[in-house]
Amino acid sequence: VDFHKRYDAYNQDVMLKVRRGQIGTPYHAYSYMEDKITVPLHMLRNWADHSSPFWFIGVHKLDLVRWITGLNPVQVIAHGHKGKLQAEGIDTFDSVSAWISFESGFTCTIDVNWIVPAGFEALVNQGLRIVGSDGMVELDGQERGLRYSTSKDGTTTPNLGAFSDQETLLGYHAVSGYYVDPIKDFLLNVYYLKQGGSLDQLTGRYPSGMDGLWATQTAEAVQKSIIEDRSVALNEI
Known part of the structure; x- marks a missing residue:
């Protein structure tokens, strides 16, 4: 399953520190993720009306919080807004807000x-904040320190943690980042199993x-x- 937020080095650091108890017992968190309107209007127009921002990107944030804390969700209260995309002929939610209680x-x-x-x-604006009994962590997942401003493209802030295509000294291109690392990981796991490894060892x-x-299940709730x-x-789902 491509939950690529787990492969972001920043998120991995947060997970390790939270799991080691460095912020104490996690009490509450706030997470957001926002895509440019070009995503449903152009990139996904053929099927955007069969999805929603929670089904498309919210599940990644849910998985990230679940992975970081090691806790499973138990109840959901949510609200959605429609209007802007409906005016463009796409009958789906513009935004969704969900309050989720966990174990x-x-x-x-x-x-x-x-x-x-x-x-x-x-393309993506995102962030995470977790408060615990002995500390807190805040992560701006979009503003990572690199900014360009050009006559052609205006101002851009690329996320090289998501995708980087670099030409090596040997002349070939090496791609990396959490958009491609889950695929590499999957292939390595398949190779491991082909070499006689067991699925239990990968659990x-x-x-x-x-x-x-x-x-x-959470998105359905x-x-x-x-x-x-x-x-x-x-447990209703």
Whole structure:
């Protein structure tokens, strides 16, 4: 399952520190992810009306928080807005806000949308904040220190942690980043199994079908909560 947020070095550092107890017991979190409107209008226009910002990008943030904390969601309250994309002939939500309670009483608010103006300096705007009993962590996943301003493209802030294509000294191109590393990891796991390794030995070392099920179940609960205007327990799904 391509939960590529797990392959971001910044997120990996957060996971290790939280799991080691450096911020104490996690109490609550806030996570957001926003795509430019070009994503549903052009990149995904053929099927955007069969999806939503939570189904498309919210599941990644849910998986990230679940992976960092090691906790599973139990209940959801969500609200969605429609209007802008409907006016463009795409009947889906512009934005979704979900309040999710997890095991142990930990809570997380996830805000997602895919209507950021086309002129925004990056394709994705994202961030994460987790507060614990003994500390907190804040991560700006979009503003990573590199900025260009040109007559042709205006201002851009590329995320080389997501994708980098560099020409090596030997003349070939080497691609890296959390957009491609999950694919490399999958191929390495397949190779490992082909060489006689067991799936049991890989358990917990990659995003599994069970992780995908948790994300899908939560997204379904979010959708149900919006439509029925009530809180939805995960065991209802």
